[in-house]
Amino acid sequence: MITNFLNFEWKQFFRSSYWQKNIALNILLAFLAIYFILMFLALGVSIYPLLKKQFPESDPLLLVNGALFYWFLGDLIMRFFLQKLPVMNIKPLLVLPIKRSKILNYVLGKSATSFFNFLPLFAIIPFGVILIIEGYPETTAIVWILLMYIFTLTINFLNFIIEAKSAETELSFLPLIVLASVLFGLNYFELIEFTSLLAKGINAITENAILLLIPIAVLTVLYYINYMLLKTKLYVDGSLKAKADVAVTTDMAWTRRFGDIAPFLQLDLKLLWRNKRPRSSIFILVIGLLYGLFFYPNPIYKEWVPMFVFVGVFVTGIFMINFGQFIPAWDSGYYKLLMSQNIKYKQYLNSKFSLMLISAIIMFVLSIPYVYFGWKILVIHFAAMVYNIGINSHILLLGGSFNRKKIDLTQRAAFNYQGTGAVQWLIGFPLLLIPILLFYVPYKFVNFEAGIATLIILGIIGIVFHQKIMDFITKKYINSKYKMISAFDQDN
Amino acid sequence: MIKATQLSKKYSGNIVLDIEELEILKGQTFGLVGNNGAGKTTFFNLLLDLIKPTTGHVLNNEIQVNVSEDWKPYTAAFIDESFLIGYLTPEEYFYFIGELRGLNKADVDTFLAQFNEIFNEEILGGKKYLRDLSKGNQKKAGIVAALIGNPEVIILDEPFANLDPTTQIRLKKLLKDLTVNSNATVLISSHDLGHVTEVCERIVVLNKGIVVKDIKTSAATLKELEAYFSV
Numbered sequence: 001m002i003t004n005f006l007n008f009e010w011k012q013f014f015r016s017s018y019w020q021k022n023i024a025l026n027i028l029l030a031f032l033a034i035y036f037i038l039m040f041l042a043l044g045v046s047i048y049p050l051l052k053k054q055f056p057e058s059d060p061l062l063l064v065n066g067a068l069f070y071w072f073l074g075d076l077i078m079r080f081f082l083q084k085l086p087v088m089n090i091k092p093l094l095v096l097p098i099k100r101s102k103i104l105n106y107v108l109g110k111s112a113t114s115f116f117n118f119l120p121l122f123a124i125i126p127f128g129v130i131l132i133i134e135g136y137p138e139t140t141a142i143v144w145i146l147l148m149y150i151f152t153l154t155i156n157f158l159n160f161i162i163e164a165k166s167a168e169t170e171l172s173f174l175p176l177i178v179l180a181s182v183l184f185g186l187n188y189f190e191l192i193e194f195t196s197l198l199a200k201g202i203n204a205i206t207e208n209a210i211l212l213l214i215p216i217a218v219l220t221v222l223y224y225i226n227y228m229l230l231k232t233k234l235y236v237d238g239s240l241k242a243k244a245d246v247a248v249t250t251d252m253a254w255t256r257r258f259g260d261i262a263p264f265l266q267l268d269l270k271l272l273w274r275n276k277r278p279r280s281s282i283f284i285l286v287i288g289l290l291y292g293l294f295f296y297p298n299p300i301y302k303e304w305v306p307m308f309v310f311v312g313v314f315v316t317g318i319f320m321i322n323f324g325q326f327i328p329a330w331d332s333g334y335y336k337l338l339m340s341q342n343i344k345y346k347q348y349l350n351s352k353f354s355l356m357l358i359s360a361i362i363m364f365v366l367s368i369p370y371v372y373f374g375w376k377i378l379v380i381h382f383a384a385m386v387y388n389i390g391i392n393s394h395i396l397l398l399g400g401s402f403n404r405k406k407i408d409l410t411q412r413a414a415f416n417y418q419g420t421g422a423v424q425w426l427i428g429f430p431l432l433l434i435p436i437l438l439f440y441v442p443y444k445f446v447n448f449e450a451g452i453a454t455l456i457i458l459g460i461i462g463i464v465f466h467q468k469i470m471d472f473i474t475k476k477y478i479n480s481k482y483k484m485i486s487a488f489d490q491d492n
Numbered sequence: 493m494i495k496a497t498q499l500s501k502k503y504s505g506n507i508v509l510d511i512e513e514l515e516i517l518k519g520q521t522f523g524l525v526g527n528n529g530a531g532k533t534t535f536f537n538l539l540l541d542l543i544k545p546t547t548g549h550v551l552n553n554e555i556q557v558n559v560s561e562d563w564k565p566y567t568a569a570f571i572d573e574s575f576l577i578g579y580l581t582p583e584e585y586f587y588f589i590g591e592l593r594g595l596n597k598a599d600v601d602t603f604l605a606q607f608n609e610i611f612n613e614e615i616l617g618g619k620k621y622l623r624d625l626s627k628g629n630q631k632k633a634g635i636v637a638a639l640i641g642n643p644e645v646i647i648l649d650e651p652f653a654n655l656d657p658t659t660q661i662r663l664k665k666l667l668k669d670l671t672v673n674s675n676a677t678v679l680i681s682s683h684d685l686g687h688v689t690e691v692c693e694r695i696v697v698l699n700k701g702i703v704v705k706d707i708k709t710s711a712a713t714l715k716e717l718e719a720y721f722s723v
Binding site: 248263266267270271274275333334335336337339340341342343409482485486489 | 544584619
């Protein structure tokens with residue numbers, strides 16, 4: 001039976017059109033995986049000598065144990081965003097003569113083989129081996145390795161419980177962030193010293209191997225809780241059934257003043273607000289807005305003005321880029337309807353443009369407080385906004401005409417690569433990098449004002465020729481109409 | 493009203509539709525029957541310019557559908573769920589379609605009033621998005637939306653599938669009234685021979701993309717069709 005399950009998984013992976021069509025993305029992911037493996041390997045190999053050199057008086061093992069609290073906290077947060085319980089398509093199996101316990105154990109067992117559980121091993125094992133080489137008792141090193149792996153699995157199952165509890169609500173990550181911050185805060189202000197508690201526990205276990213039973217017991221309990229949680233959900237009216245939201249209707253009469261694009265604007269606003277994935281691009285606005293705080297207060301970047309252009313384009317354009325790069329895939333679910341209705345393509349595209357334009361202006365206004373870090377920043381943000389409106393928005397719309405990837409609006413948002421193709425990668429970089437270059441050259445050879453003027457003039461040219469450019473883009477969309485319809489018809 | 497000439501569609505060498513000549517007159521109720529893979533949906537998709545014909549063309553009221561878009565204002569269709577916008581409530585969807593067809597909210601409300609029985613209080617006024625409705629109710633919403641604004645050409649793919657018996661009977665009456673009252677051209681496809689013979693004045697049988705029968709409906713038609721399909 002297990003071989004059958006594994007066989008299904010294999011086929012599901014390799015037969016998905018997503019895999020077959022998206023070799024570029026897969027290569028990228030493979031590179032990322034190799035990169036992380038090497039990073040962890042380097043960490044595992046180098047941490048002992050590094051610590052020895054920095055703190056010759058202390059025991060490196062104790063130092064590492066002392067820092068593990070942060071590792072676990074980070075691990076938990078990373079997993080929460082990146083790892084999902086691999087609920088394979090259980091529904092068709094329910095009516096077949098397979099014991100439920102078998103399905104559950106398979107699903108849970110499979111999660112233990114996830115990449116997230118392998119990755120730490122690349123750091124843990126080298127470190128353990130070095131411990132032995134450095135003359136620690138072998139049992140200590142082996143128990144330590146085992147313990148670390150048990151902890152890794154514990155976090156694995158703990159994460160699924162948290163995910164199940166915080167459910168699929170929009171701000172589901174808030175409880176976890178709050179919890180992690182509270183733990184971190186308690187520890188940081190030495191109210192409850194988790195670091196030393198955890199370190200003491202680990203030290204005790206490495207000295208007395210029999211205590212290893214305690215973490216194993218914890219792991220077993222967590223596994224069992226997961227098992228029970230899943231069991232109650234294994235009904236078609238449980239987690240396998242999609243949740244129905246309560247509809248909230250608004251008539252958005254204010255959109256009327258936008259004239260003939262009003263119905264599309266309403267549609268887009270509802271699209272953004274009522275679907276998980278596009279809604280997240282609204283929340284990303286907050287992140288984008290705060291992005292400047294990484295750079296502006298930092299004296300390292302003080303003299304490196306072109307960097308501010310990057311931040312400016314990013315801050316005023318984050319919604320634009322997030323939303324714009326998936327035009328028209330947002331509407332892929334009902335693209336056939338749009339194509340057979342009495343719709344002028346140009347109105348449809350103009351509505352998308354208006355949305356991007358409004359977002360750029362709002363983001364600029366919201367970013368005005370950055371003037372605190374210097375008037376130049378405000379000027380740069382303004383130039384970046386004009387450039388975004390005049391140039392980047394049109395590039396995004398044009399790029400959309402090459403879009404052939406469907407987006408399922410109901411899927412969750414974070415790290416969802418659905419709908420991402422080579423086009424998105426190709427388009428993303430020039431959007432951010434070209435303005436830096438355009439600014440840098442005149443800035444370097446003339447002065448700051450010349451750089452700003454270049455961006456603003458280019459942006460204004462784009463705005464002046466908006467109608468002409470839109471006509472051209474509309475033609476592109478019409479030319480690829482059939483291809484888009486057929487691509488959006490296929491499931492990923 | 494609709495005229496297909498030399499119309500064919502091939503997918504990597506396989507012919508899925510090959511129609512020499514097919515003309516559907518204004519005000520006709522036209523039924524398309526055929527087994528799975530006969531080319532019914534392909535034909536409708538070609539009428540709506542959703543796929544590109546391999547050869548030939550379709551004229552909708554003398555307008556070639558893949559050249560001009562001027563046929564869109566008077567043509568309406570419901571092919572499948574991808575014609576619904578899942579995150580809208582049914583009302584919002586009707587208003588959106590109405591707006592595209594030049595009707596304001598009040599017009600749409602008046603129009604919808606006649607469907608209260610069909611909707612059975614499950615569609616209007618509910619706190620549900622279209623994506624959360626049952627298949628049958630989604631279909632009702634889609635079909636009704638296709639009728640908004642008195643289109644002259646109405647294309648419905650499998651309108652009876654998934655509907656409850658009461659609605660099937662109501663829909664049949666509705667479609668018959670439609671051609672009488674507004675002189676609309678109605679094109680439907682169905683697997684239910686009883687329903688098509690009851691509703692349509694003319695029935696065309698497709699088999700592997702080719703027109704094998706073109707019948708003017710009479711009392712003997714149902715028998716003839718049953719005989720044809722019971723192989």
